[in-house]
Amino acid sequence: xxxxxxxxxxxxxxxxxxxxxMTFGCLTGDYAPMHFDHEFGPANGMGGTIAHGLxxxxxxxxxxxxxxxxxxxxxxPDAYLAGFRVRFSRMVYLGDRFSLRFTEVRExxxxxxxxxxxxxxxxxxxxxxxxxxxxGAVSVACADRAPGAGASAAAPGLPxxxxxxxxxxxxxxxxxxxxxxxxxxxxxxxxxxxxRTVTEADIVGFANFTxxxxxxxxxxxxxxxARFGSRIAPPMWSFCLxxxxxxxxxxxxxxxxxxFAGHLGDSWRFLAPIRIGDTIRTRHKPLxxxxxxxxxGMGVVEFGLQLLNQRDEIVQDGRVAMMMTAxxxxxxxxx
Numbered sequence: 001x002x003x004x005x006x007x008x009x010x011x012x013x014x015x016x017x018x019x020x021x022m023t024f025g026c027l028t029g030d031y032a033p034m035h036f037d038h039e040f041g042p043a044n045g046m047g048g049t050i051a052h053g054l055x056x057x058x059x060x061x062x063x064x065x066x067x068x069x070x071x072x073x074x075x076x077p078d079a080y081l082a083g084f085r086v087r088f089s090r091m092v093y094l095g096d097r098f099s100l101r102f103t104e105v106r107e108x109x110x111x112x113x114x115x116x117x118x119x120x121x122x123x124x125x126x127x128x129x130x131x132x133x134x135x136g137a138v139s140v141a142c143a144d145r146a147p148g149a150g151a152s153a154a155a156p157g158l159p160x161x162x163x164x165x166x167x168x169x170x171x172x173x174x175x176x177x178x179x180x181x182x183x184x185x186x187x188x189x190x191x192x193x194x195x196r197t198v199t200e201a202d203i204v205g206f207a208n209f210t211x212x213x214x215x216x217x218x219x220x221x222x223x224x225x226a227r228f229g230s231r232i233a234p235p236m237w238s239f240c241l242x243x244x245x246x247x248x249x250x251x252x253x254x255x256x257x258x259x260f261a262g263h264l265g266d267s268w269r270f271l272a273p274i275r276i277g278d279t280i281r282t283r284h285k286p287l288x289x290x291x292x293x294x295x296x297g298m299g300v301v302e303f304g305l306q307l308l309n310q311r312d313e314i315v316q317d318g319r320v321a322m323m324m325t326a327x328x329x330x331x332x333x334x335x
Contacts, residue, residue: 010099010126012063012211016051016092020209024055027206028237029244032251034262051092053263054240056125056134057084061236062211063100064121064138071102071121071138074214077226078143078155081214081235082118083110085267086136090127097128109137110267116156117144136265155227159271161314165306167191167285178254181299181324182289188301189253190285192308193245197279198233206237232273238280239268239318242305245282246320250303256325264300268318272309279310287319291326299326 014020025031033040034050041049061081064071073079092098103122119142124135141156170190179187207217212234215222223231243266274280283306292298301324307316 007101007103008068010101011067012059012098012100014059014098016055016094016096016098018094020055021049021051021094023209024052024058027202027209028052028054028240030054030240030247031244032247046091048093051094051096053086053088053092053134054243054266056088056092056098057086057136057266058206058210058212058236058240059098060086060100060123060125060136061138061234062213064102064123065212065214068102071104071119071140072214073119073140073142076142077216077222079119079140080156080216080227080273081138081270082113082141082156083108083139083267083269084136084236084239085109085265086134087265088134088263090131090133092127092133096133099126100124101126105137109139110269112159112162112269113139114141114157114159117142134265159269161271162306162317164314165283165285165304167283172253175253178256180256181301181326182291184286184301184324185289188286189249191249191283193242193282193284195279195281196241198274198276200276202237203231203233203276206234210234210236212236228273228275230275232275233278235268235270235274235316238274238307238316239266239305241280242282242284242307242316242318243320246284246303246305249284250322262323264321264323266318266320268305268316270316272313272315274307274309274315280307280315282307289326292323295323297326298323300324 021035038049101124105120105122119140122137124132127133143155167190203217216226217234287304288302290300301322303320305318306314309315
């Protein structure tokens with residue numbers, strides 16, 4: 001039996017291709033030019049065309065599903081994917097190879113999860129040179145099946161819904177000059193997306209592409225007797241969809257072109273199931289800014305996301321951290 005802090009062997013080897021980048025963008029709505037325009041990356045000092053950071057994040061869950069399904073409680077009708085976090089440390093280019101190592105841990109990946117039995121896993125993704133390109137953690141909420149719990153152990157609950165995020169009226173027409181990082185909290189884009197109705201194709205396409213072949217997403221018979229009574233959408237897909245909604249708004253405004261370093265990391269919580277036929281929309285706004293300690297002239301902006309369904313229920317929330325061009329002297333260091 002593996003020690004609780006021992007890293008696994010590498011699993012889930014995949015090579016990043018043009019097709020995988022294009023497919024991921026189409027599945028999630030993230031059409032940022034550094035992924036789709038082969039001239040953009042070299043022209044902006046990125047060294048080539050880079051893959052979406054969240055492509056690696058989604059493949060991490062696929063690798064665990066296929067090669068270590070016990071870490072995600074695959075096949076447990078009472079379990080659900082409760083939370084996820086990831087931190088990006090190195091760009092991933094077309095042609096790079098992906099592999100994953102994981103460690104069994106006993107701590108939640110994000111704050112605000114329910115106090116129940118959990119399966120917690122830390123992971124890191126490596127390229128073909130053995131360099132860590134990102135690291136993160138995932139938590140699965142499970143029924144308590146400890147000795148003595150009995151067959152009637154209750155399924156895990158869900159976190160209480162957070163307060164709706166207040167989103168002020170905003171218009172890009174009010175901007176007269178490129179926005180620096182420290183200006184985004186006050187002046188940056190915020191609002192709600194137009195919404196999207198979840199289809200069979202969304203769920204099956206994403207699960208097959210990533211390898212996250214969880215029967216609660218794909219098997220109607222299994223899902224009917226599981227925690228939520230029917231098939232649900234993968235929460236990683238819905239977060240990626242929300243990220244794409246927010247990012248299109250961010251990239252539509254004028255920002256300084258030099259030094260844009262991009263996506264640092266994300267976290268999210270599952271709050272309620274999203275089902276086929278639900279219509280979800282993304283509420284987003286910039287939350288905070290800190291000057292970068294390691295990169296003068298840059299700052300870290302954190303954005304908040306909430307996903308709502310057609311009944312205005314908040315079904316998922318998350319945070320996105322971006323490194324962006326700042327201006328002036330700094331007095332506070334970012335982590």
